[in-house]
Amino acid sequence: MNKSKGKACMCEVAANRSVLLKRLDAVLDEYVSKPGGLIPVLQIAQGIFGYLPEDVLKQICLRMNKSYSEVAGVVSFYSFFSTTKRGRYLVRVCMGTACYVRGGKQVLDAIKQHLKIDVGETTPDGKFTLETARCFGACGLAPVMMVNDVVHQRVKAARVQDILDQYRQGEKGKRAARKGWK
Amino acid sequence: MLTITIDSRQVHADEGNTILDVARREGIRIPTLCYLEGVQAIGACRLCVVEVEGAKTLMASCVTPVVDGMIIRTNTRRVRDARRTVMELLLSEHVGDCKTCSRSEDCELRKIAAELGIDTIEYQGATTNSVIDMSTPGILRDNGKCIKCRRCVAVCTQVQAVGAIFPQFRGFKTTIGPAFGKELADVPCVQCGQCAAVCPTGAIVEISHIDKVWNALEDKSKTVVVQTAPAVRASLGECFDLPPGTLVTGKMVTALRRLGFATVFDTNFSADLTIIEEGMELLSRLRKCVEGGEKVALPQFTSCSPGWVKYVEYFYPEFIPNVSTCKSPQQMFGAMAKTYWAEKIGKRAEDMFVVSIMPCHAKKFEAERPEMNDSGVQDVDAVLTTRELGKMIKEAGIDFVSLPDEEMDRILGVSSGAADIFANSGGVMEAALRTAWEVITGRELPFEKLHVVTLAGLKGIKEAEVEIKGTVPEWSFLEGVVLKVAVVSGLGNARSVLENIKSGAKTYHFVEVMTCPGGCVGGGGQPRITTDEVRQKRLDAIYREDEGKQLRKSHDNPKIKQLYGEFLGAPLGQKSHHLLHTTYVQREKV
Structure with missing residues (x-):
């Protein structure tokens, strides 16, 4: 794999990520006022990103008006949620x-x-x-x-x-x- | 009205009462750990189980409502055995050496274990991993001692609307703490210490400054000055088994002298000073607004309570301009002790060591704020909670209860009754009104015994309106203005008020906020355990202290006048601005 190809790859990742964050925003728009919305949001976010990165969780906290510790408590309770990047x-x-x-x-x-x-x-x-x-x-x-x-x-x-x-x-x-x- | 039978006694109960409510009323003791009156009833710890006729299993009395005709037994072999098993299982996981635990005297877990007659721990197994978190200035957490009752979570989340701690992970690995097992410094924590105030064990306590203070007392090169917060005099006695609400001001002063403090001063003095500065700040904001038509940040919020200040910095930074720039009384005292007083006794700020006795954890944080070094060195060197002072007095072998009464030292130990009531929710407002009203109208605040009754008491949000009439010429622009004020205690209530102000649903000129429910009398550093009944007794004691004083108004304090005359110049002057006022910072919300 040559260098220029590697660079293009990173740009793509960054571009992809901003697309993904937009998708997350749209999901939050839908769930923000729904009671019990946290778990579906986390599930969908994990679907979007493959795992739950810290910045994504913090975005969810801010939008859903919940503390990071509370959201972390939910994430760490369920084995289906992951905060580290997973394999294919x-x-x-x-x-x-x-x-x-x-x-x-x-x-x-x-x-x-x-x-x-x-x-x-x-x-x-x-x-x-x-x-x-x-x-x-x-x-x-x-x-x-x-x-x-x-x-x-x-x-x-x-x-x-x-x-x-x-x-x-x-x-x-x-x-x-x-x-x-x- | 329901009729139920509890331990063969027929009693009446109201709809909605739980079995525990009825039992307590009837003088039947049911042990509880996770239950926290008025805050949490979740039936998690299972210690409060009782037998209910017709029920297959034992019922947790804190969450079981009574129904008509219910037959309850609280003292059967089955109940006693179940409670013992629950306790033995809790103890088997608990890492804690009672011999050296700082809670050994008032640990609820230990007390109930003894009540249940547990003399051996039958279950030997894995214990909770003990991780000690000393990442913040005020709060020490030791997960090993935690029994996961979640009282701390309930106060942090529901009462204080902070949410710094929450159950993390699952099953045996469950810990109660910040996100993903991080340290407290990694999440927004206002350091109020309400978690420590409700913890039944030694899992959450203050970061101790006791050693620091002993070292300073033995250091010949230091002049050690102590200040005592208003709320401490109404609660310190509880450390020595005196009933809540016993005023021990005189004994406290004697004890501090016997501990070796060179000079015993009073945070009350700087509370009077706060009223002058903060009152003038409010009046100058009102002048700009009403007379000058300027856009100024109103309402003005009080800034005495460091947990509240940190809360605004985290969660409502848009209100930072509304928070009074006045330092809290603790910090005003520190700055005055290391400048004005040091000069008077021919010392340098570096030679002074200022200790505060506070009902508070957040004061430890506040003393370490980088903004609080206006004397050239850290203005307040060490902060002891009421409980820590109680320990030092015991350690020194002082028989507190039989001590004679002594008086505070002169100048920075002289105060008015208006300063005493800083301990109570509504007190700072009342003290401010006593002074501001007189400044504006030249007459005394027209209430019986100078008390603003509608703003006193344990209610979380209190409001009052008063039309300003009969102003003196200087303040005539305020003639006819309806002054709107609010008094708030507990940060959850503060959040509601802030949201109401934000949405425009409410408008005020001046709002007093205290971090802890009931004000400083219910502070995180007070003797445990603080119930509403205890809070009320301390509140009443503080009002008695106020009423017993000749001086009732901050501006009448002759030593405050002397301080301005000799050193500060005028309120809000240049020197005041430098030493008595401060700035705030915005902090990350998540």
Whole structure:
């Protein structure tokens, strides 16, 4: 990748960000006076930015007339909210009771070992972020893990590598497609 | 009217009463931790559980309304066992060495554990991670001692409308504090200390200046001068088990002398001085507005309460021009002690060490403000809360209750009754009116015992209007003007008033704001725990102190006249401007 291309990339990021902030403003316009509006705003904001950066949270506080500590309390309560940038694929392992007793912990350990990251961390290549969660409401399929919006059921530690490879390769495949390889 | 049976007794109750309300009225003790009268009833701690006939589970009495015919038992094996279990679980997480905890004397957790007869802790497990936050000048937080009762959150958010602290994270990792476990200095906190005032344990306390003060008292090169805030004389006795509202002015002076303070002065003196400066500031704003037709910032807000000042700086910077430029009495005193008084006794400002005794945490912050160095060095060196002074007196082995009464030292210890009432919500306004009315009309304020009854008491927002009549020629432009004033205590109430002023729904000329509910008598640094009943008793005591004085009006204080004659010149003069007035800064709202 040459230098000028890198620069163009940063401009794009900045431009994108201002577009994103405008979108956030529009969302706030809609929810600012709605009671109980904070959680939907946070959800949508996370959808827009991929996570909840500090400046975004502070903007939400100012517009919704709430203290930063209060908003932070809500964000830090729910495991679905993140204040750090996440990887392309968010891997969430269920640690709810049913999944736990049916081997969720072993699944988690296998993923940690495989990705060489701990819970809450992102792989250096920015592809995977590992998180735990408590119950996806699919206890009958325990143990369960989710990768972005896809639920993987009855996961076994031994199958973890296959599942993660699908995403890795999927990405490889897409990149190949972009570059015109078949 | 409902009839219920509580512990085999038939009693009457009103619709909407909770079981706890009825029990307290009937003299039945139900232990509570998270409950805070008038502020919070959330049934979180589960200590107040009782048996209700027909209910499957035990009920939290603080949130269960009574219904007609209800049969309640507060003292059964099941209830006692449940309460003990709750307490044992709380204690198992609690990190706190009662032997050395600053709250060991008045810790509610410890007291209730003893009441419940807990002699061993059966559950051994993980304890809360203890993180000590000393990032601000006034408040120390230790998460390890926190039992997550959320009283502090309720006062910070609901009563004070600040929201500096809130529950963070989840489950066992829950902490009560600033955003994402940051330090208090990272979020807007006005340092009012109401959180510390309601904390049942040692999790939120003041940053102690006790060592600093002992060191100064032992330092031969320092002349240590002490000033005592008006509210302290009506509450210090509570540190020695005297009933709330016992006036201990004389004993306090004696105790301070025995602690080794060279000179015992009074913040009351500078409260009188504040009235002269702030009253003249108001009159000059009114003159500009009414006579000159100039656009001036009205209403004028009082500036005695540093938590309120910081609140405006954070949340309503557009009102900064409305806040009186007068320093608070604490800071006026510091500046006078290190200039006027130092000169008189042949000392340099550097050789003086000024200690204040305040019912307040925010005064510790205020003393450290960079604006407060007009004597050339920090004007006030150390600030002790009422509670800290109580501790020092005990540490020195002084038997406070049997002390004789002594009087404050001369010049900066002489004050009027108008200064005493600075302790009460409505007091600064009343003191200002006593002086301003006389300046404008040449006559005494026409109220019984000089009290403005409508502006006194615990109500959060009080208003009054008075038509100015019979002015002296100099102030004739005010003839017929209806002076509108308001008195506010508690920052949540202040916010409502500010919003009303902003929207144009209300207009005033002068507004007194005190940070803490009820005024300084209910300050964050006062002996715990301050209920409305305690506040009222302290308020009444302060009015008694005022009425017992020969001097009732600030402008009659001969030592204030002497100060202007010998040193300051005229009110709002150049020297006053330099030493007695200050500026404010806008702060980040989030």
